[in-house]
Amino acid sequence: MISPTETLWLALRALRRNTLRSGLTALGIIIGVAAVICMVSIGEGAKSRIRTQIEATGTNVVLLFSGSSSSGGMRGGMGSQPTITWEDVRAIQAELPAVRAAAPLSRTSTQAISETSTWTTTVYGTTPEYFTIRNWAIERGSGLTASDQAGAAKNAVIGWTVADKLFGSGVDPVGQVIRIRNAPYNVVGVLAKKGQGGMGEDQDDAIFVPVSAFQARIQGGLSQFVRGPVYVSAVSTEAIEPARAQIASLLRERHRLGPDQEDDFSTVSMAEMTGTLTSATQTLTTLLASIAFVSLLVGGIGVMNIMLVSVTERTHEIGIRMAVGAQPGDILAQFLIEALTLAAIGGAIGVLLGIGVGQLLASRFGWSLAVRTDIVAIALLVSAGVGVLFGLYPARKASRLDPIEALRYE
Amino acid sequence: MPLIELEQVTRLYRSGDTEFAALRAVDLAVEAGEFVAITGSSGSGKSTMMNILGCLDTPSSGHYRLDGRDVARLSRVELAAVRNRTIGFVFQSFNLLPRTSAAENVELPLIYARVPPAERRRRALDALERVGLAQRSSHQPSQLSGGQQQRVAIARALVTRPPLILADEPTGNLDSATSLDIMTLLAGLRASGITIVFVTHEPDIAAFAARRLTMRDGVIVDDRRQAAPPAAAATTHGASA
Ligand SMILES: Nc1ncnc2c1ncn2[C@@H]1O[C@H](COP(=O)(O)OP(=O)(O)OP(=O)(O)O)[C@@H](O)[C@H]1O
Ligand SMILES: [Mg+2]
Numbered sequence: 001m002i003s004p005t006e007t008l009w010l011a012l013r014a015l016r017r018n019t020l021r022s023g024l025t026a027l028g029i030i031i032g033v034a035a036v037i038c039m040v041s042i043g044e045g046a047k048s049r050i051r052t053q054i055e056a057t058g059t060n061v062v063l064l065f066s067g068s069s070s071s072g073g074m075r076g077g078m079g080s081q082p083t084i085t086w087e088d089v090r091a092i093q094a095e096l097p098a099v100r101a102a103a104p105l106s107r108t109s110t111q112a113i114s115e116t117s118t119w120t121t122t123v124y125g126t127t128p129e130y131f132t133i134r135n136w137a138i139e140r141g142s143g144l145t146a147s148d149q150a151g152a153a154k155n156a157v158i159g160w161t162v163a164d165k166l167f168g169s170g171v172d173p174v175g176q177v178i179r180i181r182n183a184p185y186n187v188v189g190v191l192a193k194k195g196q197g198g199m200g201e202d203q204d205d206a207i208f209v210p211v212s213a214f215q216a217r218i219q220g221g222l223s224q225f226v227r228g229p230v231y232v233s234a235v236s237t238e239a240i241e242p243a244r245a246q247i248a249s250l251l252r253e254r255h256r257l258g259p260d261q262e263d264d265f266s267t268v269s270m271a272e273m274t275g276t277l278t279s280a281t282q283t284l285t286t287l288l289a290s291i292a293f294v295s296l297l298v299g300g301i302g303v304m305n306i307m308l309v310s311v312t313e314r315t316h317e318i319g320i321r322m323a324v325g326a327q328p329g330d331i332l333a334q335f336l337i338e339a340l341t342l343a344a345i346g347g348a349i350g351v352l353l354g355i356g357v358g359q360l361l362a363s364r365f366g367w368s369l370a371v372r373t374d375i376v377a378i379a380l381l382v383s384a385g386v387g388v389l390f391g392l393y394p395a396r397k398a399s400r401l402d403p404i405e406a407l408r409y410e
Numbered sequence: 411m412p413l414i415e416l417e418q419v420t421r422l423y424r425s426g427d428t429e430f431a432a433l434r435a436v437d438l439a440v441e442a443g444e445f446v447a448i449t450g451s452s453g454s455g456k457s458t459m460m461n462i463l464g465c466l467d468t469p470s471s472g473h474y475r476l477d478g479r480d481v482a483r484l485s486r487v488e489l490a491a492v493r494n495r496t497i498g499f500v501f502q503s504f505n506l507l508p509r510t511s512a513a514e515n516v517e518l519p520l521i522y523a524r525v526p527p528a529e530r531r532r533r534a535l536d537a538l539e540r541v542g543l544a545q546r547s548s549h550q551p552s553q554l555s556g557g558q559q560q561r562v563a564i565a566r567a568l569v570t571r572p573p574l575i576l577a578d579e580p581t582g583n584l585d586s587a588t589s590l591d592i593m594t595l596l597a598g599l600r601a602s603g604i605t606i607v608f609v610t611h612e613p614d615i616a617a618f619a620a621r622r623l624t625m626r627d628g629v630i631v632d633d634r635r636q637a638a639p640p641a642a643a644a645t646t647h648g649a650s651a
Binding site: 003017123323324326 | 461476495499501506509519522523524527546
């Protein structure tokens with residue numbers, strides 16, 4: 001066998017001699033590898049962002065919903081009758097040792113109007129504790145207070161996006177007035193920027209008002225029930241499960257549920273939420289990656305096809321090489337390395353393209369990207385393996401040619 | 411011990427149910443240093459015999475001993491080594507690699523002889539110099555005349571310094587003046603002790619050889635030694651083919 005560098009040189013020359021065809025063949029591999037890298041990187045990016053966002057929400061947070069988990073309680077009580085009362089929330093906060101704070105979060109999508117503009121946003125009704133639970137600081141002005149809550153004061157705390165949209169960037173929003181459903185609210189504070197949430201939503205596109213005011217003026221009609229989820233923070237990470245157990249037994253008792261009755265509420269911890277969301281993303285990533293791997297395989301078959309054509313086309317050349325002393329192993333190595341080089345170059349370009357396209361998509365759609373080096377390595381190995389696997393048959397075919405038959409071939 | 415020894419060599423070609431013997435029980439011995447011409451009518455089996463001598467093809471029966479070794483016993487790898495080191499083969503149709511420079515074509519056997527690149531290039535240029543083509547080393551076959559291409563092919567056959575050169579109608583595609591140049595070149599090699607066997611249809615080309623075989627219907631019907639070629643034929647034509 002002649003040296004590998006020599007063979008590589010030979011392969012590069014042969015590939016360069018037919019640049020267009022080599023390029024088109026490599027394209028199969030390029031697209032396959034790029035698809036794998038792009039899909040996996042986007043999937044990984046989504047996963048890690050969900051994780052960091054949920055962690056930013058607060059790892060000790062437990063969400064409490066009306067309705068049993070089997071009747072759609074997980075979906076924020078939508079479609080189920082509200083069962084959690086204000087008294088329940090107060091009791092959870094006051095009586096349970098594992099609970100540090102509890103805050104309801106009602107929401108509605110509506111128009112907010114300033115003197116200069118109108119903006120459709122989400123208005124939330126909550127209590128001051130919510131900002132403690134979410135670890136969300138006030139950047140300018142002040143927050144909602146207990147007396148705002150008690151008096152159903154028409155005060156609002158707004159996110160930066162709302163501030164920009166309603167007042168423009170030059171104006172201090174604090175002290176301005178926003179009209180929501182025909183009622184004026186005083187902006188008392190602006191929240192620190194929080195950026196995108198776990199679902200890609202803009203968390204700064206929000207207005208918070210006291211939940212008492214929300215119920216009276218926005219949701220309409222006073223009600224003893226809480227609409228929307230209740231955010232509960234446990235005193236520590238270790239206290240999450242005790243907190244859930246305590247909430248369950250407290251609510252069962254307060255709601256007078258018999259031993260054979262189902263819970264009329266449900267809780268979910270952020271850790272569980274992270275798990276569900278990341279595993280859903282994982283399934284999608286795996287699915288997309290397998291489709292991408294199939295396309296890599298198709299690319300490999302393209303390599304085999306071209307190598308077979310190449311062997312047939314270069315039968316005479318093989319005859320000449322054998323006539324001057326090339327051994328079967330030399331011919332085998334030449335074609336194998338040619339296929340391998342094609343696949344490796346395709347793989348390398350594919351990795352770059354995959355990362356590039358991933359980055360483009362990520363910045364275009366506001367996704368994040370996490371390139372996993374192990375996936376890059378696997379994709380490169382697979383494409384090289386595809387080269388060897390699909391190059392082997394044509395290469396063997398070439399090396400087994402009879403010198404005189406090969407020379408006679410025109 | 412003869413360099414080449416054929417013993418009852420037969421080569422059968424099968425097409426469908428019928429078998430055709432292109433060589434029939436041929437016996438032949440060629441000593442080292444001989445200069446042999448093979449003539450005979452078309453289809454008489456000359457190329458078939460040359461291919462067997464060149465280890466490109468194998469006999470259907472009989473023995474071929476090259477330098478005392480029975481070729482039938484050699485593996486494909488060993489045969490490749492024999493083609494590389496012992497034999498230089500010159501074809502009627504040149505058989506150069508297209509789109510590859512003259513120097514690289516000449517280097518080809520050295521690649522498979524595992525000669526390092528620098529020495530390879532030097533020896534290839536030496537060989538091209540010997541055939542008078544030093545100035546054309548970077549030309550590709552398509553940029554060379556037929557005679558020049560055949561010189562490149564001869565340089566390629568020479569470059570591993572084999573003891574045996576086999577040429578199947580080396581002048582078959584060339585005009586008569588160029589043919590004489592090529593034969594002068596081959597005759598010149600003989601002086602360095604190389605054994606040469608070549609095939610030709612032309613009596614004046616065959617006249618270069620010291621021994622002349624005639625074939626008919628797959629057998630050697632005549633084997634005679636003749637006087638040295640007329641020196642005039644070798645010198646009246648220049649080296650520019
Ligand atoms: N691959 C083959 N298959 C079948 N028959 C063949 C094959 N090669 C040669 N022959 C036959 O063998 C006989 C000898 O052929 P060969 O090529 O040796 O003749 P030759 O003496 O070299 O003729 P020419 O002077 O035309 O080159 C011919 O009758 C030819 O048809
Ligand atoms: Mg012939």
